[in-house]
Amino acid sequence: MQLSRRAIGVSALAAALIAAAVGISVAAGRDDSAPTTAASPPGRVVQPGAPGQDSRTLSPDELSRLSAPPHSAADAEFMRRMVTHHLQALELTALVGGRSTSADVPQLAKRIEVSQNEEIAQLRQWLVDRGEPLPEPHANHVGHGDLMPGMLDATDLTALAAAKGAAFDKLFLELMIRHHEGAITMVQQLYRDGGGVESAADRVAREVNADQSIEVRRMRDMLATR
Amino acid sequence: MALSARKGIVATAAALLVLAFTPGVAAADPDPRIGLGGGWLDAEEAASNIERLAHVDKPAGSFDPANPSNFSYVASDLAFKGNTAFMGGYNGFTVFDVSNPSAPSLLTTVVCPGGQGDVSVYGNLLFMSVEETRGRVDCGTNPAVGQRFQGVRVFDISNVTNPQQVAAVQLCRGSHTHSLVTKPGDTENVYVYVSGTAGVRGDGLAGCNNNPASGVDPSRWRIDVIKVPVADPAAAAVVSNPRLFADETGKIDGLQNTPPTPQHPSGSNWGPSPITSACHDITSYPALGLAAGACQGNGILIDISDPANPKRIDEVSDPNFAYWHSATFNNDGTKVIFTDEWGGGTGARCRDTDQPEWGANAIFDIVDRKMEFRSYYKLPVPQTIQENCVAHNGSLVPVPGRDIFVQAWYQGGLSVLDFTDSAHPKEIAFFDRGPLNPAALSLGGFWSTYWHNGQVYGSEIARGFDTFGLKPSADLSAAEIQAAREVVVAETNPQHQQKISWTQSRATSRATFDQLARTCTSTITGNRNGVLVVDGVTCLDGATVRGAITVRRGGTLLAIDSTINGAVASSSAAALHLYDTTVNGAVAVSGTTGSLAVVDSQLRGAFSLSGARTPGFASVVAGNEISGVLSCTGNTPAPINVGAKNKVRGLAVGQCAALD
Structure with missing residues (x-):
């Protein structure tokens, strides 16, 4: 991220003049002489131990060597695979129009479509921000690489494409539950493999987990009434 | 600005009384x-x-x-x-x-x-x-x-x-x-x-x-x-x-x-x-x-x-x-x-x-x-x-x-x-x-x-x-x-x-005044001749009233930086607050129900304060110069001076005996 250090601008001065008349202040931050900031003397840096152990004071050298966990190869692979995984969910929702005749399944499919698209954007952004390669464009096509948990094969997709009405709804729900549960399994695998330790990766993985869990629950309820 | 602390507060409150009637204040655009x-x-x-x-x-x-x-x-x-x-x-x-x-x-x-x-x-x-x-x-x-x-x-x-x-x-x-x-x-x-x-x-x-x-x-x-x-x-x-x-x-x-x-x-x-x-x-x-x-x-x-x-x-x-x-x-x-x-x-x-x-x-x-x-x-x-x-x-x-x-x-x-x-x-x-x-x-x-x-x-x-x-x-x-x-x-x-x-x-007493001052139903800022009868919330801000004031049951009188050339009589008022005000006459206040404060004022006559029932707000009599007798009876809670003694030329008696 590139952050600017900008001086107070003409527009800000104009705003300040207007604002002064009504008791509102506008000021540029650090370089302004008004209410300001003492450079605080560096306080002590302490790292506690486990309960019962003494805290340690860190030297400047130790402090400079501290870092937050970086993202791992497992994180990057998770993001890439999840993009691919989510894209297949969109293939399923694309089949709903013209096949489902109920009110609730198209509504659910719409919701899934929106959330998968938002998450795909999030996953891609995470990869871009870290200079990680994006997934190959056709990685979700059946026959590419190892099958991820919950991924559907050609037989499933053909069967769904051929179904209509109530039979379609039921199969759609069953397949989407299986597909989503696969995503949840992938989250669990991520943590099992030592991933999700970088704060941002942890956050993304948790959101994927929460969203799929909520949708699975909703789909189970819908399936139970059919 | 080099106002003293006390004057600063006064100036602010005076502004408040005016601002209360000025619509659309302080909306900066943009x-x-x-x-x-x-x-x-x-x-x-x-x-x-x-x-x-x-x-x-x-x-x-x-x-x-x-x-x-x-x-x-x-x-x-x-x-x-x-x-x-x-x-x-x-x-x-x-x-x-x-x-x-x-x-x-x-x-x-x-x-x-x-x-x-x-x-x-x-x-x-x-x-x-x-x-x-x-x-x-x-x-x-x-x-x-x-x-x-x-x-x-x-x-x-x-x-x-x-x-x-x-x-x-x-x-x-x-x-x-x-x-x-x-x-x-x-x-x-x-x-x-x-x-x-x-x-x-x-x-x-x-x-x-x-x-x-x-x-x-x-x-x-x-x-x-x-x-x-x-x-x-x-x-x-x-x-x-x-x-x-x-x-x-x-x-x-x-x-x-x-x-x-x-x-x-x-x-x-x-x-x-x-x-x-x-x-x-x-x-x-x-x-x-x-x-x-x-x-x-x-x-x-x-x-x-x-x-x-x-x-x-x-x-x-x-x-x-x-x-x-x-x-x-x-x-x-x-x-x-x-x-x-x-x-x-x-x-x-x-x-x-x-x-x-x-x-x-x-x-x-x-x-x-x-x-x-x-x-x-x-x-x-x-x-x-x-x-x-x-x-x-x-x-x-x-x-x-x-x-x-x-x-x-x-x-x-x-x-x-x-x-x-x-x-x-x-x-x-x-x-x-x-x-x-x-x-x-x-x-x-x-x-x-x-x-x-x-x-x-x-x-x-x-x-x-x-x-x-x-x-x-x-x-x-x-x-x-x-x-x-x-x-x-x-x-x-x-x-x-x-x-x-x-x-x-x-401060808490004055805060109550300031809050009441946002509810004035009539405000007097200049000279006013004749008897003033207070219903609603009457506010005197830098006013001179040439005549007596009577506060009716349920009425509220707020006065700041004002002069009252006459007696003030209040019975069962909702509230009565005098700040930095001179009263050239007796002040008799009984049965107040909401809040009562007389602060930093000059009372040239006697001041009697009785029967206030003001839960959560002890009547405040503070920092005044009182030429006559200060007499307080039957107020609940008892009056206080919030640490600012009154100068009483007459006697301070009853509940107010220790407020001078």
């Missing part, structure tokens, strides 16, 4: 918060009725110089003990000395990663929430080794420059937030209500499972209650896992399980989704035996009279709310503000296209222990798409007689709102900075802005720690601010609300 230049440590700032006193950058070890928005170093919540402020964060917590709020100093940086680092203090103990998988029991920074920790840490902070970890309570979903709960009369224990919103951990911690709501002892759909013996905090342990979301059939997922509509009313997907499987944050108010839970899909009211066994007594949902995030009671416990963290705090949700009921506060009245919706309040100015912005954490500002809330809106800055009239909340002060990164949305802004012992403090996610002082305005007088500043508490944890009571003082 709002100075629009178009602020951005930057990390040099963004432009705009403020109204509040001033930034000081800023301290995040210290080394608690930020990433290459990326100030790095999620691993987010600064989060605040807690206070005396002159010490504790700022939590994802990488540990930071301790500041705020003895001089205009020059806070850094005392200690504590390295102990695990997010989100929500902190509370209780005596010599500090509690901290940990939810990330990188957390380690021993505060280590390398998660590849050591024992994982997700839960609540307890530190001994008797030496704030060397905190020691004394307990670490592991929990199935870690701790996203936590809230202290105490039982009036029990000083030996403190309880911690833990809200965990992360997925159930998968590292085999005993008793943790992902069972569905119908399964055996699910780790979701509950809160965790930790009991901490104050004398032996190492013995802190979970004592219960209340199922606060159960319905009458016993189903533990009895509250909202699907969003109220397929999409958020904005047309976007729900995010976060309002599904109730945990609370996000809980605010306890032990003096009332109540807590308010902001629980993802619902706002709930909880009976906490038995802290280990809380019971839900009411619940609400809202079609505009994406995520019930936090709660704050007013001091009387008759209102509660809930916030909606639509977009999770990382999204720009204060765009000019966002409706005022989205990502806002919802204000409820509490009537017979049930919540009744009154209004929404949203930051009343749009922010750019480079600024994450939505309702976030705040606390009460203890102005007697009013309900005032200072609240963080991430990069929307801070907004001070008056919700005394819960159906018509109104902004009365603000502070804002330009975007952290004008080129893209980079995480930043205020996580929390809280009042503590006279000042407002802010924790800025990416920039550090700020201190603020409120400034007098038409909406908040110098005396009201002073009255709030006179409230001194040992600790401030806004999610553990204490009942504030005010010791009556010059």
Whole structure:
């Protein structure tokens, strides 16, 4: 991220003049002489131990060597695979129009479509921000690489494409539950493999987990009434 | 301006009386918060009725110089003990000395990663929430080794420059937030209500499972209650896992399980989704035996009279709310503000296209222990798409007689709102900075802005720690601010609300005057001849009344900087307040029902004060020169002089015998 250090601008001065008349202040931050900031003397840096152990004071050298966990190869692979995984969910929702005749399944499919698209954007952004390669464009096509948990094969997709009405709804729900549960399994695998330790990766993985869990629950309820 | 303190107050109040009748005051156009230049440590700032006193950058070890928005170093919540402020964060917590709020100093940086680092203090103990998988029991920074920790840490902070970890309570979903709960009369224990919103951990911690709501002892759909013996905090342990979301059939997922509509009313997907499987944050108010839970899909009211066994007594949902995030009671416990963290705090949700009921506060009245919706309040100015912005954490500002809330809106800055009239909340002060990164949305802004012992403090996610002082305005007088500043508490944890009571003082009395002055039904500023009969709220501001004044039953007389050439007689008035006023005649006041104050005035005749029944407001007779007899009888409470003796040339008798 590139952050600017900008001086107070003409527009800000104009705003300040207007604002002064009504008791509102506008000021540029650090370089302004008004209410300001003492450079605080560096306080002590302490790292506690486990309960019962003494805290340690860190030297400047130790402090400079501290870092937050970086993202791992497992994180990057998770993001890439999840993009691919989510894209297949969109293939399923694309089949709903013209096949489902109920009110609730198209509504659910719409919701899934929106959330998968938002998450795909999030996953891609995470990869871009870290200079990680994006997934190959056709990685979700059946026959590419190892099958991820919950991924559907050609037989499933053909069967769904051929179904209509109530039979379609039921199969759609069953397949989407299986597909989503696969995503949840992938989250669990991520943590099992030592991933999700970088704060941002942890956050993304948790959101994927929460969203799929909520949708699975909703789909189970819908399936139970059919 | 070189006004003396006393004259300054007078001038302000005089302005107030005038302003009360001037519509449309102080509406700056355009709002100075629009178009602020951005930057990390040099963004432009705009403020109204509040001033930034000081800023301290995040210290080394608690930020990433290459990326100030790095999620691993987010600064989060605040807690206070005396002159010490504790700022939590994802990488540990930071301790500041705020003895001089205009020059806070850094005392200690504590390295102990695990997010989100929500902190509370209780005596010599500090509690901290940990939810990330990188957390380690021993505060280590390398998660590849050591024992994982997700839960609540307890530190001994008797030496704030060397905190020691004394307990670490592991929990199935870690701790996203936590809230202290105490039982009036029990000083030996403190309880911690833990809200965990992360997925159930998968590292085999005993008793943790992902069972569905119908399964055996699910780790979701509950809160965790930790009991901490104050004398032996190492013995802190979970004592219960209340199922606060159960319905009458016993189903533990009895509250909202699907969003109220397929999409958020904005047309976007729900995010976060309002599904109730945990609370996000809980605010306890032990003096009332109540807590308010902001629980993802619902706002709930909880009976906490038995802290280990809380019971839900009411619940609400809202079609505009994406995520019930936090709660704050007013001091009387008759209102509660809930916030909606639509977009999770990382999204720009204060765009000019966002409706005022989205990502806002919802204000409820509490009537017979049930919540009744009154209004929404949203930051009343749009922010750019480079600024994450939505309702976030705040606390009460203890102005007697009013309900005032200072609240963080991430990069929307801070907004001070008056919700005394819960159906018509109104902004009365603000502070804002330009975007952290004008080129893209980079995480930043205020996580929390809280009042503590006279000042407002802010924790800025990416920039550090700020201190603020409120400034007098038409909406908040110098005396009201002073009255709030006179409230001194040992600790401030806004999610553990204490009942504030005010010791009556010059400032609290004058605050009452200032509040009444906003309700004047007639105002006299020049000369007036003849007898004046007061009904309604009659206000004299620099007036000269040539004649006697009679205040009728239920009427209110306010006078400041005025001269009354005649007697003043008042019987069963609602209120009577004379400030810096000369009365050339006798003053006889009986049976006042609301409030009564005669301050810094010259009374050339006798002054009799009798039969006032003014609950919660002892009649104030202070700093006057009284030429005749001062006689007080049968007033409840008895009159006081708030430390400012009267000069009485005659005698001071009865209840006022000691007021000269």
